[in-house]
Amino acid sequence: MKKKILIVNKSFELGGIQHALVNMLKALQLINNNIQIDLLIFNNDDVCKNQIPVDIKILKPSLLVKTMGMSFSRVLETKNIIQIIFKILSTAWSKVFGNSLPISIAFLFQKKLKVHYDYAVAYHHETNKKTMVSGFVRFILKKCDSDVKMGWIHSDFVATGLGTKQNRKIYSQLDKIICVSKATKTSFLSLFPELESKCDYCYNYLPVDEIRKKSLSESISFGCDEGVVFFSACRFVAEKGIERTIMAMLPLWKEGLKFKWYIAGNGIEYAKIEHLIHNYNIHDKVILLGYKENPYPYMKAADWFLLSSYHETFSMVAAESMIVGTPVLATDLPVVRELIDENSGYICHNSVEGIKDAIKDIVSQKKSIKVQLRENLVNSKGQFERIFQ
Template sequence: MVKKSILVVMTSLYNGGAERSLVNLLNEFDTENYEIDLMVFVREGMFESQIPPKINFLNTPSEIQALYTPKLVKMHFKEKIVRLVGTGIAKIFSKTYSERGAKRWKWFYKNIVAENQKKYDVALAFLNDDVMYYIVDKVCADKKIAWVHNDYKKNELDKDIDLPYFRKLDYVATISDECVNILKEVFVEFPEKFICIPNITSSQVIKNRSEEFYPEEYRGKRNILLSIGRLGYQKGFDIAIEAATLLLKRGIDFKWYIIGDGEWEEKLNTLIKEKQLEQNLFLLGIKSNPYPYIKNCDVFVQTSRYEGKSVVIDEAKILAKPIVITNYPTVHDQIQNNEGMIVDITAEGISEGIIMMLEQKEIYNKFLSHIDYGNTQDIMKLYNIIEH
């Protein structure tokens, strides 16, 4: 039987839930029946080393490197001018980051990036940004699919930008049933295009990696809280800092660690100092293996303002950790029954939830430990879309 050829395109493998989800997907992909090419626009990031050898990691075309990774390559003069002028002009005429990226591609980058010369059976864009524009405009494939990894309404995404590209896709995949419903509400023109393919998580891989070491930061500490996510508005770590202040006022002895980086790092460090939390709340940066941190914390805390479906919450459930999570619109797709404590998106709600969970953590830990939250079988949903 001839293998079907699949092109997967991603912006980077630096850090984040979508990136981790892609790595998990590629590690589970059936390469006996599918030939997988992977193109990554920005060739750097800690997840590159986790791409399995069975995946054909393509060399990124030079013009894409020049446009998206100027620090790593010697740019030709034309690409340098296009990048500087394109980014500047698109920024002037755009209200949001997504609009700026779309206009930069449409007005400038589209004319520089060459068409992909290989014909594919299926092309997958694992985000709905430039990689989606690329597979629509520059790739010849019988079937094209793009992913939306977040609550479309909450993530400053623009229907007018995405509509013409979504029209040219065969499917738009997203990661939860609620995210599908939101997309159907926004894009009433073609509700049949939207499908749910959950983030793929392997419980055995996560459990094995969680045993690799014990975090030095945890030694001798009690009431260890952990959060993981990009340091930005979405993840609500400014609210976490306010919640930590309330915990101190209540006399709670705790250490709260946050794994991640992002544009709010300086802002959050300033807030930590202003609130005199230097001995209680710590920004750890990026960790190539966060699973020992999850396994050995007392409570996992998610303070997000919105999400699609959080990869790290699935991982915390696999490791049977008590979870305190904010009541964002799609949370009930992920937390049901006794799987965690859902609280208001406020410092008061989060701090009260943490106090209650610290008192009841053994109950939640015992409940979660009897359930296998791995879902590698969900890859069959993608195979079904590819084949039919």
């Protein structure tokens, strides 16, 4: 008899959670071919949809539930008057009174799923009660039947201010809570220590052979006159630290150090970073590549991968960089010390000054590291066997 798993997530838009989900689906199929996986994605129209294995069923949510997974700008693009009115009213209400009532209203128009599942997984965490992009855990609690209900944690609840009474009440109803790293688990339990018996961790699955193959699919040459080449792949959002990293680099270029920074990705701060580059006239030093479906050839060709985030739960791109043999320069975060050591990268203080000093040291000393992968990254598939027993 097939084991049935339901996974609920926000959207198929570009981002770390969606990337991790695609990889987890591959891992689940590798460890057990006798499973049926159903996906219910609130907003199921985005780019990553074509990466989902063809034998996985994608369930369609109700119109209002779909709206919950969409940004305001995406809702406006639909020109659907029902979605637009619901988004405006629910967002306004949530900012004042919290999102419980709007989410409950949206769920009224969502039929309960007919299939009984062995596992129901909320793969996206609950967010701040004042935002309407939420409700993923509440969906599996109210709109499906399963033997085990579990929530996946991809966020540092301390850094993002998610240690609320509402989230305590919601997560206490789950059977299992899975964090994507030891550091994420520690952060979560510092807020909700009473949930320790339900809490575990599982690193994101990394398809090592596939990543290495993709890194060889295209030959990228940055040119021998560019000095040290740093590369990043990330969403353009404030927590990734792109702006502060540019500010750290500016005095080093004035000193005459020779290096460039290539960045692949997009996001809400893309235009802001473009404007910053224009203002400082550094188009030839910070090069924006836009979204790259396959960033691995760039990652492999670079001298260093640069992770400049203010906070992270599990940096898949840093781990992927090590897989293709490129060392990582990363800001000092608890999870970074789970991923990186002296055999795979360079950890610097989590500040503008720390980033500046590290880049100066790497460029001036022409530092190079032959990357040795940590065993816990390569064998992450086995953790899923333990969780989905």
